[in-house]
Amino acid sequence: MFKKLPGDEAQHLVTTTPDTAVVFRPAVLKTPAIVTIVIFTWRLLAGAVRLLWRYPIASSVAVAPGALSWLYGWQWGIALLVLVPVALTMWRLVDRASFLRLVGWRLLAWWRRVWIYRRHWQPVMIVSGLGRHLRGRDYLPRLVRVTCTSWADLVTVRMLAGQSVKDWSDRIENLAHGFGATSCRVTVARSGRLLLAFPRRDPLAVPLPALPIPAVASVGPVEIGKQEDGTPWRLKVHGTHVLVAGATGAGKGSIIWSTIRGLLPAVRSGLTQIWALDPKLMELSFGRDLFDRYAADPATCADLLEAAVKIMQERAGRFAGVQRNHVPTVDDPFVLVVVDEVAFLTAYQSDKGLKLRISAALATLTTQGRAVGVGVLAALQDPRKDVLSIRNLFPDKIALRLDESEQVDMVLGDGARDRGALADLISPQPDLGAGIAYTRLETSPEPMRARAGYVSDADIRDMVAVFTADTLPLTVEGA
Structure with a gap:
């Protein structure tokens, strides 16, 4: 009378009323604990290596005090925590341009990647429609890199297979408000990758005076x-x-x-x-x-x-026939x-x-x-x-x-x-x-x-x- 359903026996059916939908539980495959531990350990190590590779300075600043305390005692760790900020402050006061280029923007990029983009990535992608939730699993575009300049965050993204640039350009307002920016601009970095620009401030807010008349006669630019x-x-x-x-x-x-x-x-x-x-x-x-x-x-x-x-x-x-430009x-x-x-x-x-x-x-x-x-x-x-x-x-x-x-x-x-x-x-x-x-x-x-x-x-x-x-x-x- 009843057809055998995959994953459950007929006696587990909720009801036998003909006009009621049949409800059954799918078969569950139990994964051995050792496999789960190996996968988790591998992902943890891969993430640590990737973090060290992409943000060596920020990682060193975070790891060095703990390493010194463990090797030589807590006094050395405290000393490093005091000396490093003082040295960085002096460097910034003496040569601000080189400090920002070598340290400042990289530290800011690491912080904003962790606190702004990584923290809000999943909800923004799902709500804006750029991510997909299928069969209990989230498929999200990959956050590849965050780079900071004097005025904006440049976020490199790997699109999902099958997505187009228009899918992202149609949602620039969702992205801007989702990550707390006033606007968002989408450009193509290379095949399958986009560069999103999120301004942190407006460098053009102050009117510019007339530029000086050039000293050299030129037709441009x-x-x-x-x-x-x-x-x-x-x-x-x-x-x-x-x-x-x-x-x-x-x-x-x-x-x-x-x-x-x-x-x-x-x-x-x-x-x-x-x-x-x-x-x-x-x-x-x-x-x-x-x-x-x-x-x-x-x-x-x-x-x-x-x-x-x-x-x-x-x-x-x-x-004609003599020159083209x-x-x-x-x-x-x-x-x-x-x-x-x-x-x-x-x-x-x-x-x-x-x-x-x-x-x-x-x-x-x-x-x-x-x-x-x-x-x-x-x-x-x-x-x-x-x-x-x-x-x-x-x-x-x-x-x-x-x-x-x-x-x-x-x-x-x-x-x-x-x-x-x-x-x-x-x-x-x-x-x-x-x-x-x-x-x-x-x-x-x-x-x-x-x-x-x-x-x-x-x-x-x-x-x-x-x-x-x-x-x-x-x-x-x-x-």
């Missing part, structure tokens, strides 16, 4: 600010085109004027010409004496863009076309004839200009496709504060916000958020956070005064 990791933010303008998008008051002027400021020695030496298009008559007109050509009304802007196209085509005819010279200088608000000329222009001329000239410059030394630096507020249909023709893109989360991917490309480019969350307060941006370069698809120096009206007046006084240095890079 131009230093315009500071990156989140503390390194200089250098913007490439020669050999590329740059699109800057940001809401009103986000700091587009800081990027434009910092770029112009960095190119002034090259302008004075004849290696660079700056052509400015200022349809709003508010931003670039303040320093019009710095530009080789300046236009404000739409008709003049169209003429200026078409003149740049003629120079581009003339150079292409001369360079442009080298700035006095005879063939690098021409940077700066457009303050490109949407005024492309989307909001009522004259259809001018609109077509301007759009065609911009499309020609952005598709053919960089190889012959004609670059475009364009800024706009609304990054939608119907406002600027050629936004994908700009290899390098910069997103300042934006109004909507969808606009981040419009500017920086699909998936940029999921990887941590939270341009829509930048503070609208000028002191806190102006000039902060996320950039995505042609050579690196991963977004990078930085802040441009603020070039005030007084700084622009000084630039004009220095430029017109002919006192800029004439040293040419490579001379």
Whole structure:
């Protein structure tokens, strides 16, 4: 009448009622105690060796006092506990940089690995959906390494088999709040491994003043600010085109004027010409004496863009079969076309004839200009496709504060916000958020956070005064 079930006899059934589910206990295989002890001992030894290998300094600090006390007496252990902190404190006061590089960041990484990430790893992975609980067992991504820098924790993770980068980038908010950070950024370290960046502080919270005018004439990359990791933010303008998008008051002027400021020695030496298009008559007109050509009304802007196209085509005819890349010279200088608000000329222009001329000239410059030394630096507020249909023709893109989360991917490309480019969350307060941006370069698809120096009206007046006084240095890079 009853079928024999695996793991139990029929008499152990809970009920024989036909309409009741059959409940039975599975067979249990008892593991010998010696096997359990061997496995536990092996895991304990492997974990100790791995801990010593990855954190030799932190392990030595923890083990050395106990070893000395056991070998030579408790007095030596106490002495070591007193002398080591004093020696480390003196080292930190004398040479803080080397102390942090060799000891400080490693100790901090060990502490945060144990107290922050390892302690919360299992619940964060399970709750966020990055781990799996199957048949009574947790399958978790592996926490490989924790490295500390001056501003963030860099956590290397080995993904579970079958996971993708999108699985992690969709859960950056879960990860950030789970580990007590303000944000999280996901980058690919190598196949199967990710690098998660959890900021501990914001190194860009304080506004940056205008950077000094360079002493060497160069077409770039131009230093315009500071990156989140503390390194200089250098913007490439020669050999590329740059699109800057940001809401009103986000700091587009800081990027434009910092770029112009960095190119002034090259302008004075004849290696660079700056052509400015200022349809709003508010931003670039303040320093019009710095530009080789300046236009404000739409008709003049169209003429200026078409003149740049003629120079581009003339150079292409001369360079064809001779050279593939442009080298700035006095005879063939690098021409940077700066457009303050490109949407005024492309989307909001009522004259259809001018609109077509301007759009065609911009499309020609952005598709053919960089190889012959004609670059475009364009800024706009609304990054939608119907406002600027050629936004994908700009290899390098910069997103300042934006109004909507969808606009981040419009500017920086699909998936940029999921990887941590939270341009829509930048503070609208000028002191806190102006000039902060996320950039995505042609050579690196991963977004990078930085802040441009603020070039005030007084700084622009000084630039004009220095430029017109002919006192800029004439040293040419490579001379």
